[in-house]
Amino acid sequence: MDALEILSDLENVFPYFQPIFSADEQSVIAYEVLGRYESEGNIISLGNFFQDDQIPDEYKYDVDLLLVKMALNQALTLDEDISIFLNRNADLLMYRHGEPFLQELLAFEKKGLRLDRIVLEISDRNYAGDLDQFDHLLQYYRTYGIKIAIARIDSESNYFERIGQLKPDILKINLQALKSTSTGINFHDVLFTFSLLARKIGSTLLFENIEMSYQLQFAWKNGGRYYQGFYLHPPVREFIERNLLKERLKEKFHDFISYEKKKLEAVYTTAETFQAKVQEIVLKNRNGTFQDLFQALIKELDQIAFRMYVCDEDGFQKSANIFKETTGWINQAQYIQKNWSWRPYFLENIIKMRNERKGILSDLYSDIETGETIRTFSFPISGNEYLFIDIAYQYLFQHDQLL
Structure with missing residues (x-):
């Protein structure tokens, strides 16, 4: 694309708007502004x-400023909560220390556009x-009510650090990775x-690039509020x-809710079955x-099962591991006195079992040693x-509602 062609033909530059929908209202709550050129x-x-x-940068800024002005002029006609x-x-944001851009936004504030309706979707990559x-x-922009969204998830090692530093109002997650079988599984984790x-x-x-129903379901299940x-x-x-x-999303969410309820009922029923079975065996062998x-x-x-062991309430292992190999069950005595209190939810679950005198079936997680989902x-x-x-x-897989 020739930059000079665009700069000399700005009358054919204009914004497009991609609607963003909310889970709680099932309606449009925002629009992302995208630049377009007709040739x-x-x-x-x-x-x-x-x-x-x-x-x-000055060329980019001129084109961007034109798009922003046109988009915000149109936005004046929207409901005030969009x-x-x-x-x-x-x-682009740091161009001339960000001041000209802020002045343009303040000019629209005088026209009636509240600045807390503006979300800056930023990336500091490269x-x-x-x-x-x-x-x-x-942070200066935020003092005017402007919100911050981080626009991409990259593999850079400092990404979590940047999120912690900026504390964005919105984390935007690209669901493109779900299309790949090789990355999709790890992407869940x-x-x-x-x-x-x-x-x-x-x-x-906020989940973007939703192109299929299963991606919408994935976003809904994983705490996405915006789509x-x-x-x-x-x-x-x-x-x-x-x-x-609105009606279409209501129907979709109803299907998602029904599916998740069935899975939760299956987990509950399985936990009750294990409770009865294990309790009977423990009582028979209490001495x-x-x-x-x-x-x-x-x-x-x-x-x-493929592994069993006993710990005390502080997480110290009191027994050997009983582990199932292809040839049968073996003892792994080297695990005696290992401590597992550092594991997430370990002590929380111990207290819950101690008070309720009842077993707990965990959520899905990847086993450290085998790498399998258990x-x-x-x-x-x-x-x-x-x-x-530990359940194999x-x-x-044979009881797929447990996955």
Whole structure:
């Protein structure tokens, strides 16, 4: 794309708007502004123009400013609770120390556009400038009510650090990775980490590039409040009716809720089944050794479990591991006195079992040693001893509502 052609033909530069929908209202709550250029009857995205390092910043700023003015003029006609997302990389935001851009926003505030409706969707990827000055500028913008969204999840090692420093109002997550079988599985685990982080720092999750129903379901299940993508609505030149998808989204969410309820009921039923079965075996072997207990459990759970052990309430292992190999069950005595209190939810679950005198079926997680997706059933066998039974992936797969 020739930059000079665009700069000499600015009358054919205009904004497109991609609607963003909310889970709680099932309606449009924002629009992302996207740059477009019409050439010989074709509508061309200006994304490459803004990402081209060979194009001077002042050229990019002039085109961007034009798009912002046109977009915000249109936004004056929107309901006052609908936000506008403006894409800004660090270089563009820092142009002339960010002051000309802020003055333009303040001019629209005088026209009636509250600045707390503006969301700056930023990226500091490949930024060679002073990050401290960049961060100070963002905090300065925030004093006017302007919100901050981090626009991409990259693999850079400092990404979590940057999120912690900026504490963005919105974390925007690209669901493109879900299309790949190779990255999709790991992406689930990474995303779970981001959902926890977002909750801790008070950020809202926005999922973009939703192109299929299963991606919408994934976003909903993983704590997404806001959704965006061609599956919902493509970018358009004019604003759409904000409740256009309300009934459709209600139906989708109803299906998602029904599916999750069935899975939760399956987990509850499985936990109750294990509770009854394990409790009976423990009572019958309460005067025996750990080895006697394990042998009795193996008879009942040979096709279900692959590891068993006993810990005290402080997490110190009191028994050997009983581990199932392809040739049968073996003792792993080297695990005696290892401590597992550092594991997430360990002590919380111990207290819960101690008070309720009832077993707990864990959520899904990846086993450290085998790498397989498993669940663990924990059970209080005495005042200070707790039994842990790791459930094999094969069993979970055969009862797919447990996955």
